[in-house]
Amino acid sequence: MKMDKNYEVINLKDNTAADYQIKAVFLGNAGVGKTSIIEYEVKDKFIENIHSTSIFQYFSKNYQICEKIIHLQIWDMGGDNTYEKVMANFYNAALCFFFVFSFDDKNSFYDLDKWVDNIKIEYQTELPLLILIGNKKDLISSEKITKEEIEDFMEKNNFDLYYETSAKSGESIHDLFEDIIKKLYIKFIEPNISDSYSTKSSQSTKNSLLNPCGIDNDKCKVCDCFIF
Numbered sequence: 081m082k083m084d085k086n087y088e089v090i091n092l093k094d095n096t097a098a099d100y101q102i103k104a105v106f107l108g109n110a111g112v113g114k115t116s117i118i119e120y121e122v123k124d125k126f127i128e129n130i131h132s133t134s135i136f137q138y139f140s141k142n143y144q145i146c147e148k149i150i151h152l153q154i155w156d157m158g159g160d161n162t163y164e165k166v167m168a169n170f171y172n173a174a175l176c177f178f179f180v181f182s183f184d185d186k187n188s189f190y191d192l193d194k195w196v197d198n199i200k201i202e203y204q205t206e207l208p209l210l211i212l213i214g215n216k217k218d219l220i221s222s223e224k225i226t227k228e229e230i231e232d233f234m235e236k237n238n239f240d241l242y243y244e245t246s247a248k249s250g251e252s253i254h255d256l257f258e259d260i261i262k263k264l265y266i267k268f269i270e271p272n273i274s275d276s277y278s279t280k281s282s283q284s285t286k287n288s289l290l291n292p293c294g295i296d297n298d299k300c301k302v303c304d305c306f307i308f
């Protein structure tokens with residue numbers, strides 16, 4: 081299967097046999113838009129009257145990167161802490177945690193500390209990718225969470241990445257997942273690729289992430305896709 085020029089990650093039908101399975105978990109207060117973000121990624125649309133999630137919902141999507149097919153399992157957890165103990169069972173072996181707050185609700189950002197503490201005890205030997213998402217960007221209010229607050233939170237909790245999204249307009253949703261798949265591929269599936277990046281002194285971080293095979297202006301030797 082060949083890849084289109086400049087597109088290293090391809091979305092596939094869910095029934096394509098996968099080479100790897102990766103588990104991701106979405107956490108955060110009820111109402112911040114977790115389910116809406118995932119629905120937009122998986123179904124490519126914003127669902128206006130979405131049902132609120134009780135304990136959890138399960139989604140999945142297949143992606144292709146190089147010749148490998150990655151099956152992303154997405155566990156979308158309800159925002160009610162009453163089920164904290166039950167929910168903890170779902171965190172096992174997750175390689176990626178998404179923590180979501182909403183720009184129209186400052187408390188949803190401050191409450192993330194509690195969500196982070198919940199999962200810290202569940203970490204296995206391998207540290208998962210920790211991602212912060214500020215959703216409902218279309219509703220940014222004067223009460224906006226400041227850049228400094230976001231940076232402090234990320235530093236304090238060893239977060240890897242931060243994205244601002246709107247599940248309503250779809251802003252940044254597909255790009256976010258594409259980016260995450262590349263990061264997961266590099267971190268957990270082909271770590272040697274990231275080694276080759278670090279020896280490339282002139283290559284910016286951004287470029288290396290856009291180009292997971294690490295080959296500039298050439299054909300990818302892994303899957304024969306053309307990389308810009």
Ligand code: GDP
Pocket residue numbers: 108109110111112113114115116117127128129130131132133159215216217218219245246247248249
């Ligand atoms: P969850 O409880 O975190 O899963 O949140 P939901 O996905 O159920 O969304 C809660 C409410 O926020 C619903 O009414 C959604 O339509 C709405 N919503 C979700 N994302 C956005 C967004 O980006 N912008 C706006 N304006 N509304 C959103």
Ligand code: MG
Pocket residue numbers: 114115116131132133156157158
């Ligand atoms: Mg939900």
